[in-house]
Amino acid sequence: MQIRTAGFSARTRRALVLAAVLLLAAVGFGVQRAIGGEDAGSAGAVAVPAGPRTADRIVPVPLSVAAGSGPGYRLTGRTAVRTVPGAEAVERQAGEVRRIAEQLAEALRRPTGLPLPVAADADPAGADGISLLLDPALPEATGTEGYRLTADATGVRITARAPEGLFRGTQTLRQLLPPQIESPRPVGGAPEWTVAPVTVEDRPRYGYRGAMLDVTRHFFTPDEVKGFIDRLALYKLNHLHLHLSDDQGWRIEIPARPALTKVGAVSEVDGTPGGFYTAADYQEIVRYAQERYLTVVPEIDLPGHSNAILASYPELDCTKSARPWPYTGIEVGFSTLCPTGDEVFAFTQDVVTELARLTPGPYLHLGGDEVKKMAPAEYAEFVKRVNAQVLAAGKTPVGWNQTAPGGGGVLQFWDGRAGRDVELKEAAERGAKVIMSPSGRSYLDMKYESGYPLGLVWAGTIDVWTAYSWDPDTLVPLPAGSVLGVEAPLWTETLDTPEELDVMLLPRLPALAELGWSSRESHSWERFRTRLAEEGARWEAAGYRYEKRDEVPWPAR
Incomplete structure (x- = not known):
């Protein structure tokens, strides 16, 4: 099948390609992956038991x-x-x-x-x-x-x-x-x-069970974010992490810093128009999430991933790291705020103050990952000073695991390269709590398989078995009680429609939700994939797109 997409916007082109992929899968010509390893199993359609649905068939499995x-x-x-x-x-x-x-x-x-x-x-x-x-x-x-x-x-x-x-x-x-x-x-x-x-x-295993939506690489409207919240609520997740700033765009109104939205919000990956949330937009998202018992965790990524900030306020670019604006690529690690100086900490104070005002939840996430142009001592001092601003605003600071040497509060583990687990363990021994988001297990923007049309592969490929078959308590050697919970990030370098979000979320999101909610003793891949197979009918009834992975024994219809 050949799809002609010339003349359409990037979002429309990808929607057409996605529709073609789903159509091919529906008629039996989709690419099928040979699942490696005995544990993953091979799926064959199973009959759905007659009669009312019993509680041992739901996701996540109850206590x-x-x-x-x-x-x-x-x-x-x-x-x-x-x-x-x-x-x-x-x-x-x-x-x-x-x-x-x-x-x-x-x-x-x-x-x-x-x-x-x-x-x-x-x-x-x-x-x-x-x-x-x-x-x-x-x-x-x-x-x-x-x-x-x-x-x-x-x-x-x-x-x-x-x-x-x-x-x-x-x-x-x-x-x-x-x-x-x-x-x-x-x-x-x-x-x-x-x-x-x-x-x-x-009752849940962990008190923190979340998913992250990156609205910077591609912007999603408040109504689209509400749809994302609906999917999280179905599976008893209780935190929505919004990645609100990055090199490609700034997505939230800060009245004291108007250039952030006037300049920094206009771009996204592929050069399509960006966007931002007004204070009223953001508060509506927060309200909608609260009514479904999800806590919004806003993230402003500092001091790296800051090209949109530097385009808006060039005086914060003493390292001369900014790329010409607008920036529409996906490379990371090149941009850095000034590591010291009154101007940069006045800026972070304005941002922290406004986010704290708008956010009723206890957390503010300040990123801290992939900072390649700042000396380690300067970086640690930067993290400490901004964390202090967050604490003074009455919030608990959250940072990616690179912030462990200078951070506290809550650390989000994603990067398992050599030495990171040692830093994390030392921070946990000092009292830091840890959200587990290992990139090779929980990053929902990773492709299902190498030939899949959406997503990336830098952390490997993640099929449903890979997303399900790990233990947050033992993946990294940490002191007992250090793990606060789990979170599934969804980055959007290659995703810019709600339909594309759906096929990357479903069916992997329920796997991670069950890791967060259900007792460790209840985990069984064979039982889980059978229960998961029945969820496809729910998603179809709701109008949700999903990827019909061959490791799940979807009922024949």
Whole structure:
């Protein structure tokens, strides 16, 4: 098949190529990869069990599942979503619980066409419906994100110690319903919307489970970022890391530094128009994420990856490292802010102050990677001074693992070259926490295979098995308790449409989500890939693109 793309924008050309690849795969002519190694397995289509979806088939796998007996609960025209008043200590959270109930009801109304009213109910016993209850008497180990879900013929009941746990439980409920429940419009010839009888006890392994979206190499609009958030929420992720600055562009309004958006925001890779978020745009993204219990972690990459800054404020370029603007390539490591001086730290103070004002979450990420034109002592001092500004603004600094010698707070591990693990271990022994993002396992912009049309290969290729088959606690030798969690970065040198993001996220994102949520003892590649195979029907119902990898036994349809 030949696709003629001359005359189209870069974004349109890539969308056409991607559509062609997906079409070829759909009709059986896609490139298939021979999975190396016995552990990866070879996939053959598996039959989807008949009847309601049982809790042992969802992703990420819950902590414990006990199957019940009887017919289960079927949603009907009588079903209501009920918020149940709790003890006085939790009454202040009634509005938040109501919002979660409204979110759930709206998500279920669209495909089912059922009215699903939301009501407060002082006595839900015998009531027909889905009940949400805050219960501080649940075991303390449940934490803020854990929940209990029970279903039988009379209804579904989700209890948690905090609203966040109720929200995570509603995502499990969606997975227990037929996959068509993800459709954004009414489903014709609808199945019975039945939940199998079950008791689920669940809580996460790690407190930090995230994904990163690079909006600098290619800019994504607020609505496109919201779509990205929707995909993260499905799999119980709780942090969205936004990479807001790099050599190719600056993406957030800083009123004290107007040239950043007037000059630095106009470009991106390939020379297509860039863009930026106003304060209102960014706050809307934060609000949308908060309603899905994701914390936004903004990143301004300093002191390297700074060409857009240097184009906007040339006086910060005492190393003469800037490239002619606009810069539309993907090479890294050439640009560096001045390592010292009042001007550069006045600039970083303006940026930190505004980001802290706009960001309700606890973290500010200050990059720190791939700085090649600054002496080690100057670099360490730069990191310490900017981290101090972050701390003074009431936030916890986060940095890529190169910041370990001079940093603190939270370190994000991605670079496993010689010596980096030693630096990381020493920082962890001083009390730093670590987010695990190994580039050869978790970077979702790496190609699935060497011939794949999207992505890069500098960290290798990452199929679904590679993304799933590692342990965040043992990949790098660190003191016990040092690992805060996991994050899956998605860089966008070769990606500039939501469809392209989708096929790189799915099906690898659920693999990394399960590493973050589910207990280590539950990890099994064979069981995971069978459960993952059923997710394809959900993505199709939702209208999400995905890559139909041959290591996953997708059901024959």
